[in-house]
Amino acid sequence: MSAPDRKLHLNAFLYGSGHHEASWRHPQAVPHRNLDIKYAAEIARTAERGLMDAVFVADGYAGRSNTLEPFTLFSALAMLTAHIGLIATVSTTYNEPFHLARQFASLDHISGGRAGWNIVTGGGSAAFNFSREEHPEHSERYRIGEEFVEAVKQLWDSWEDDALVFDKEAGIQIHNDKVHEIDFQGENYRVKGPLNIPRPPQGYPVLVQAGSSESGKELAAKTAEAIFTAWQTLEDAQAFYSDVKSRLARYGRTPEQLLVLPGISPILADTEAEARELEEELHSYINIEEALKRFSPGFGVDLREYPLDGPVPLHAVKSVDEINGNKSRHGIITELARKESLTIRQLVHRLAGARGHFTFTGTPLALADEIEVWFKNGAADGFNVMPQLYPSGLEIFVDKVIPELQNRGLFRTSYEGSTLRDRYGLARPANPRTQAVIH
Template sequence: MNASNQRKLHLNAFLFGSGHHEASWRHPSSRPELNLDIRYSQQLAQTAERGLMDSLFLADGYAGRANKLEPFTQLSALAMVTERIGLIATVGTTYNEPFHVARKFASLDHISGGRAGWNIVTGAQSAAFNFSREEHPEHSERYEDAEEFVEIAKRLWDSWEDDALVHDKQAGIQIAPGKVHEIDYQGRYYSVKGPLNIPRPPQGYPVLVQAGSSESGKELAAKAAEVIFTAHQTLASAQSFYADVKARLAGYGRTHDQLKIMPGFSPILGDTEAEARELEEELNRLTSTESAVKRLSERFGTDLSAYWLDDPVPLHIAKSVEEVNGHKSRHQLILDLARNESLTIRQLVHRLAGARGHLTFTGTPLQAADVIEQWFKQGAADGFNVMPQLYPSGLEAFVDKVIPELQNRGLFRTAYEGSTLRENLGLARPSNAYGEHLRSASNG
């Protein structure tokens, strides 16, 4: 295989305020006051595109005191100052309606010229009380709902055939007769007539991303997702997850290259390892241990403030994964991390402060490239969800120092492959299944 045909890795930039380290906002170089300034995120988007990264990603939720913009609004503004980079937003299924979500993503895909992606989540328990709900639906029920939700969105995007718009001024016809269809969907959770009130997106569907790694999450990913954002602390864990999910694809008539698995990678970079360690120690000193222990107590279901920080993590009092109704895989990851590395409470707090359970890295750009290459070549990843612990400097360092090294090794592109997110990820544009079904029926 020559270098031009060599498998290339994919890189997403996870934009997250002043950085993925929870104390990043306190660092002298960060600018947390700019989190709501669209010019700041536009500059970050342009930096990621300068590095030829596949996409950028905005997480979202419907509860808490988050100092960030609503993602559809923000990504539409980012689309205006970029040309090739993909634009991925988290949108939950539990507290939305399929028609609204399908319409918004179709709009974003049209605005961006085919660069939209949807990170499909079921939503957090804390959101229930903001939507007139007394409780959060049970885990398996949420995933059943999500499967139906995604299926409806696909049918709505397909409700307009690709050649439905004709704009024939002479004949006085804007929309070709018979090219727009009601979907008449009747399911367990939803009843949707359709059609969508906007033409089919340029990509057919936005790229479908999924972030759950529980059993239900892996099955949904194998059935519907085209990218998985996942979290792993070790190469062995990532390899096991990669093999498991890829093996499920055949059951849905899919091939391995139709799903890209991208673990989180959260680097602190320095020109020397000592420089990187110094930055890591500085961020850890700025971390509010009291707040971190409080959050960990909420996750464990018991008050950890009664323990000394340098006591071993009291795993015997933690909730089991079966007792957790949400973020099951992340809960298990944290338990495994504390157990496998025999961490104290203080050590666990610092490990989670860096990226909430994703793989953290502290070192030089060359060392970072070594880790990325190892995971990519040894069956653990198709690419990475890059999560710098400090913005904007961490993203700039990754783009200017890590990516050139990956390019030198023939692992990463030196030019975008196309103008849409699907083209750059090597994903096919889905055919209009609804239109094809009607044509097959008429020909039969």
């Protein structure tokens, strides 16, 4: 797609009652419906009405999230929607390549080519749920993850696209010469193959990576087709965008083959004053004690021991090198506190909106302006939209922000193609095992 024809990509990040941590207490919220597939379908259909590229769910294997397992959720949503992409987070650290390859191939077949895999290496607290004493070290997780992804791709390629023939006269269902054992032998995985389901309609589900550490950026440049990231300022987003795009050439890839999609978490109303009022209302529902208890482990210091309206104790906070979890998010949060000289209370309010993603409070027109600036100035190819209050936050985005983006020629006015790859403008990967039929 040439620069003048370039269009935004927009995903709706599904997150219960909303991305504000206290959204569930708001009178409009319906937190009792978080496990209701009808509620999820209503939100997905709203995103589809807005011609958004995909809905996305994060996932983990520890804690009390009150959310549905993503393969189950998206298999149901595939039957209740027609166009919207379905991007699920699944960890490499706590899965096996064969299982994951089969699950995503199944979802891609069920949805008619609308699946996407957000590749993560998992959170440390999950280790104890998988018979492990500790979470693998950060760089080791990424080395293992890279091998995992390669095994999965080879499994998807173990079936050539025309292996299924169903020749009734000849009595042949499958061309056996077109289904291959992969005999994958890695440092961490050995997989014989083939996969026991044909190649996905998209070849591979769209490969997404979430992470902005050095290891994450390198994995994205080598493997990913979209990268989900979090930045607080235009300048930081531009620097990341330029950095990750510049790494593609060493892997024989072009900038168009990797979409950079930061998170943007809006509170919207017809006037800025009304939006600020809603923001203050949401902040008033925060349980400060619980928020500090939750944030403190990541900082390496108990924030409850410091004055709430005093400065964030950056002198006591762990350095990025000491973190074995989400290094990039830790860096963003500490830099935010440093740059803006935030008090602990102010930091809690900032993180309550979207856990370190860019937050916005104002009118739909002003948000459209902000999106256009990032899009046209080398900071983003689109956004993960993270409403701080569901379902109303997504409804106002679809009904008032998207039409403004369409009026400016920045967003589609109809869906193109039938797959998530079509929406993202990504080519279907060729199968390296394709060969001519032997007669």
